[in-house]
Amino acid sequence: MNWRAIFALVRKDLSIVRQSKAVMIPIIMVPVILVVVLPLGASLLLGNEAMMADFTDDMAVFFDNLPESIRDEIAPYQSESQQALYLLLVYQFAPLFLIVPLMMANVIAADSFVGERERKTLEALIHTPATDFEIYASKLLTAWIPALIVTLAGSVLYGLVVNVAAYPIIERVFFPTALWVVLIVWVAPAAAGLGLAAMVLVSSRVNTFQEAYQLSGLVVLPVVFLLVGQFAGLLYLSPALLIVGGLVLWGIDGALLWYGARSFQRGELIARL
Amino acid sequence: MEAVIQTNDLTRHFGDIVAVDALSLEIQRGEIFGLLGHNGAGKTTTVRLMNGVLNPTSGNVRVLGLSPVEQGAELRRRTGVLTETPALYEALSARANLTLFAEIYNLPKADVAQRVESMLAQFNLADRADEKVGGFSKGMKQRLALSRAFLHEPELLFLDEPTSGLDPIAARQVNDSILHASRDERRTVVLATHNLRDAQQMCDRVAVLEHGRLVALGKPAELARELVQARTVLFHVELSQAAQAEATLQDYAESVSTDDAGGALTAQGLVYDRIPDAVHALAIAGIRVYQVSPQEPTLEDVYFTLHQVDTEAS
Ligand SMILES: Nc1ncnc2c1ncn2[C@@H]1O[C@H](COP(=O)(O)OP(=O)(O)OP(=O)(O)O)[C@@H](O)[C@H]1O
Numbered sequence: 212m213n214w215r216a217i218f219a220l221v222r223k224d225l226s227i228v229r230q231s232k233a234v235m236i237p238i239i240m241v242p243v244i245l246v247v248v249l250p251l252g253a254s255l256l257l258g259n260e261a262m263m264a265d266f267t268d269d270m271a272v273f274f275d276n277l278p279e280s281i282r283d284e285i286a287p288y289q290s291e292s293q294q295a296l297y298l299l300l301v302y303q304f305a306p307l308f309l310i311v312p313l314m315m316a317n318v319i320a321a322d323s324f325v326g327e328r329e330r331k332t333l334e335a336l337i338h339t340p341a342t343d344f345e346i347y348a349s350k351l352l353t354a355w356i357p358a359l360i361v362t363l364a365g366s367v368l369y370g371l372v373v374n375v376a377a378y379p380i381i382e383r384v385f386f387p388t389a390l391w392v393v394l395i396v397w398v399a400p401a402a403a404g405l406g407l408a409a410m411v412l413v414s415s416r417v418n419t420f421q422e423a424y425q426l427s428g429l430v431v432l433p434v435v436f437l438l439v440g441q442f443a444g445l446l447y448l449s450p451a452l453l454i455v456g457g458l459v460l461w462g463i464d465g466a467l468l469w470y471g472a473r474s475f476q477r478g479e480l481i482a483r484l
Numbered sequence: 485m486e487a488v489i490q491t492n493d494l495t496r497h498f499g500d501i502v503a504v505d506a507l508s509l510e511i512q513r514g515e516i517f518g519l520l521g522h523n524g525a526g527k528t529t530t531v532r533l534m535n536g537v538l539n540p541t542s543g544n545v546r547v548l549g550l551s552p553v554e555q556g557a558e559l560r561r562r563t564g565v566l567t568e569t570p571a572l573y574e575a576l577s578a579r580a581n582l583t584l585f586a587e588i589y590n591l592p593k594a595d596v597a598q599r600v601e602s603m604l605a606q607f608n609l610a611d612r613a614d615e616k617v618g619g620f621s622k623g624m625k626q627r628l629a630l631s632r633a634f635l636h637e638p639e640l641l642f643l644d645e646p647t648s649g650l651d652p653i654a655a656r657q658v659n660d661s662i663l664h665a666s667r668d669e670r671r672t673v674v675l676a677t678h679n680l681r682d683a684q685q686m687c688d689r690v691a692v693l694e695h696g697r698l699v700a701l702g703k704p705a706e707l708a709r710e711l712v713q714a715r716t717v718l719f720h721v722e723l724s725q726a727a728q729a730e731a732t733l734q735d736y737a738e739s740v741s742t743d744d745a746g747g748a749l750t751a752q753g754l755v756y757d758r759i760p761d762a763v764h765a766l767a768i769a770g771i772r773v774y775q776v777s778p779q780e781p782t783l784e785d786v787y788f789t790l791h792q793v794d795t796e797a798s
C-alpha cells in the first residue's frame with residue numbers, strides 16, 4: 212500500500228470538493244439545521260406553556276410506553292416540561308443526528324466516485340501505478356474523514372446548544388448522556404460507513420453526481436424508521452440497543468464495502484468511461 | 485534490438501464489437517512507433533491493453549518484460565501516458581495537478597518541487613502554474629497533460645493524439661519534445677495519431693489498423709513504396725508537343741493535366757511499373773521528353789490506398 216499516493220489523492224479530492232457548491236451547500240446546511248436550528252427552535256418554542264401542552268399531547272404514545280430505564284433516567288426532573296424537553300432533545304433527536312454522518316459521507320462520496328467519472332479525470336489516474344484498491348481506499352477516506360470530523364464537531368455544537376438553550380427550562384447541564392456517547396463514538400462512524408457504502412453501490416449504476424446523490428438519498432430510510440418507531444412508542448433507543456445496532460451496521464458496512472472493493476477494477480471502470 | 489512491447493493475437497471485444505483483432509507486433513526500444521487508423525480503428529484500446537488498464541479478451545501482450553494483466557502497477561511505474569482527453573483536474577492549479585501525480589509516482593519527496601518546476605518550464609507553463617487549469621486554453625491543457633506523461637521520466641511513453649487541436653507552433657513544440665525524448669533520451673514512444681504527415685516525419689515504424697486489424701506495418705517510406713503503386717509523375721516535354729503528350733499519357737494514368745505554360749504535365753495515378761512503358765510510348769510518338777520525375781509516395785497515399793482497398797472489398 213502506497214499511503215503517500217492515497218493521501219495525495221484524498222487531499223486532491225477534498226480540495227475539489229471544497230470548491231463544489233453542489234457538495235458544500237448540503238454539507239453545511241444539513242448539520243446547521245439538525246444540530247443548531249432544530250434543538251434551538253425546540254428549546255425556545257417549548258418555553259411557551261401552550262406549545263408545551265400541545266407537544267406533550269402529540270407525544271402521548273411515546274410518553275405512555277416509556278420503559279423502566281428511561282423513567283428512572285428522567286426521575287430527577289420534577290416538572291413535566293423538563294421531562295418532555297429532555298426526552299425530545301436526548302431521545303427524539305438522536306436518530307436525526309445520524310443523518311449528519313450519513314449524508315456527509317454520502318454526498319462527498321458521490322462527488323469523488325461519480326463526479327470524477329463525470330469530469331472524465333479518471334482515465335489519467337487509471338494509467339498510473341496507483342492500485343485499484345489504493346484509488347478505492349482514497350475515495351472512501353475522502354468521504355469518511357470529513358464525515359467523522361463534522362460529526363464530532365456537530366456533537367460538540369449540539370451539546371452546547373442544548374445545554375444553553377434548554378437551561379431556562381431544564382435548569383442544569385445534562386448533555387451528553389451515555390446514549391449520545393455511544394451514538395457519537397460507535398454508531399455515527401458506522402452510519403457514515405453506510406452513507407459511503409450506499410454510494411459505492413449506486414456509483415457503478417449512474418453517470419452523474421445528481422443522479423447518484425438523489426438515488427442514494429434513500430439511505431436515510433433507516434433513520435426515518437428509527438424516528439417513526441420511537442415516535443409511535445414501538446422502540447426506544449438505549450445504549451445497549453445502539454451498541455448492538457451499531458454492530459449490525461458495521462457488519463453491513465463491512466460487507467458492502469468489501470463487495471465494492473472487489474468490483475472497483477480499472478478494467479471495468481475504463482470500459483464504462 | 486530489444487523488443488519493449490510484444491503482442492500476440494491480442495484481441496479485445498466490447499460486446500459484438502471487436503475493437504482489437506488478433507494484433508501481433510513488436511516494438512523495439514527507442515523507436516517512435518506510430519499507430520494509425522480511422523476513428524474507432526482500435527488505437528486507444530490498443531494503448532489501454534498495452535498499459536494494463538484493460539484486459540484482453542484473448543491473446544498475449546508483454547511490455548517491458550512484464551505482463552500488463554498481472555503486473556500492471558509495476559509496469560505503469562515505468563510508463564507515461566497522454567490520454568486522448570487531457571483528463572486534468574480543472575479545479576486544481578497546473579502545479580497541483582503535477583504535484584499530485586509526482587506523489588502517486590512516488591518521486592523522492594525532495595525532488596518533487598524541482599521536478600514539477602522543470603516540467604512547467606519545459607512546457608511553457610511556468611507563468612500560469614498557479615492558475616486553475618479550468619481556465620487554460622486547449623493547447624495549454626494538452627501541454628500540461630503531456631508534461632504529466634513525462635514527469636516521472638518513463639522509459640516508455642504512450643501518446644494518444646498529442647497534437648490534436650494544437651496550433652501549428654504548439655504542435656511543432658510538442659513534436660520536438662517527443663523527438664527529444666526519443667532521440668536524446670532513448671525513450672520508446674507509441675504514438676497514436678491521425679496526423680499522417682507527423683507520423684511520416686517522426687515515426688521509425690508505423691502500424692495501420694482497420695477495424696482492429698493490422699493492415700500494414702513497417703517504415704513509412706518502405707510502406708509507401710510497397711503499397712502505393714499509383715504515383716504522381718511530372719513530365720517535361722517539348723512545348724509544342726504538350727497536347728500530343730497529354731493524349732498519349734491518358735492511356736497510362738488516371739488523369740493528366742498540363743500547366744499554363746504548357747511544357748509540364750502532371751500524370752496522376754500512374755502505376756510505378758508502367759512508367760517506363762509510358763516513356764517508351766512518348767518516345768515512339770516522337771515526343772521529346774526532357775524530364776520524368778515520379779513523386780515519392782507519402783504515408784497519406786498509403787493510408788488512402790489501404791482505405792480504398794478496404795472500401796472496395798467491403
Ligand atoms: N468501453 C467501450 N465500450 C464499448 N465499445 C468500445 C469501448 N471502447 C472502445 N470501444 C469500441 O472499440 C472500437 C475501437 O475504439 P478506440 O477508441 O480504440 O478507437 P480509436 O482508434 O482510438 O479511435 P479514435 O481515432 O476515434 O480515437 C470502437 O468501435 C469503439 O466504439
Ligand SMILES: [Mg+2]
Nearest residue numbers: 527528529568
Ligand atoms: Mg482513440
